[in-house]
Amino acid sequence: MTWQDLGEGEAIDQAVERFHRTLVDRSQSPVAASRALATLILDPILPALTGKQRLLIAPEGQLNRIPFEALRTPSDRDLIEQFEITTLTSGRDLLRLQTEVESRQPPILFTNPDYNQAGATASHPEGERGQGWAGLAQLQFGPLPGTAAEGRAIAALLPEATLLTGAAATENALKQVEGPQILHIATHGFFLGDLPPVPPADTRGLGVVSATELQDLPVAPASEAILENPLLRSGLALAGFNQRASGDEDGALTALEAAGLDLYGTQLVVLSACETGLGEVTTGEGVYGLRRAMTIAGAETLVMSLWQVDDQATQEAMTAYYRYLLAGAGRSAALRQVQLDFIHRHDRYSHPYFWAAFIVSGNWQPLA
Secondary structure: OOOOOOOOHHHHHHHHHHHHHHHHOOOOOOHHHHHHHHHHHOHHHHHHHOOOOEEEEOOOHHHHHOOHHHOEOOOOOEHHHOOEEEEOOOOOHHHHOOOOOOOOEOOEEEEEEOOOOOOOOOOOOHHHHOHHHHHHOOOOOOOOHHHHHHHHHHHHHOOOOEEEEEOOOOHHHHHOOEOEOEEEEEOOEEEOOOOOOOOOOOEEOEEOOOHHHHHHOOOOHHHOOHHHOHHHOEEEEOOOHHHOOOOOOOOEEEHHHHOOOEOOOOOEEEEOOOOOOOEEEEOOOEEEEHHHHHHHHOOOEEEEEOOOEEHHHHHHHHHHHHHHHHOOOOHHHHHHHHHHHHHHHOHHHOOHHHHOOEEEEEOOOOOO
């Protein structure tokens, strides 16, 4: 094992912030900011990577916010052009992935939920979940037609798959899964942070509630502690989200609830939604959000996004990803090939905003 001192964390965090801004804004070139960050965290270790083809990266702190794939090398190439890259929650993942568990269900796909579906009958009193959840009351999501087409295209590639869409794509149905080989969820995601709460119409939207806005909402004192659980700050929107009823089945699957899913035996979870890779960053512990939750639930591999993603581009990327997977490519190698296709074959999608949003975390090998 070789250790490399990368210098002051504050300088790296500032470079991460500058790089991230250029990634999420299609009008900006990310090259200069990418090289500035790469000079700090990549260049010092490049000599040790000579002859290597695969990188396993367990990011620390704010580095969880950026795709290493888009770092610019001294030869003026994106890092993904040189290496296959997989993210790990921590080095402990390597021990966890040594244990193989058989899948118990064929693939299950959740796409284009009907967010205006009447809410399900609450199975628990409102108070059990905590009044702090009122922070999501102001969020409303619109339909994502691209996810419907995405689901149909993937279902055609996976003939044994169950496709749940519209009113059938419910929180309750998701909670009933039992170790499907693949779990694909194409919907809006949310994260309680400090950004404007309304996503662009052509993206798989992130609903965000700022700390200031939360203070202005009628929140009971008893809920303050429950909001401190970082796994309540992110989640997925399912059928009925816009008509949220009180109780557990309200169309909002939090990361805390996702951690309770039965995903032992699930080889691949794809969260084809906005910023599903984000969460509360804890030094030494990684990201507390959907990323951590799906790992706790038992998923071997998670494909997730780091920023608001273009609906049409995501539909094309996901369909291509499954084609490469079914052709025998590894779970990381398949995404790498999609990214290289976008860089070199699609002028429209060559900006990292389109191709670098999704990352792979966990097992990088082909599906069993």
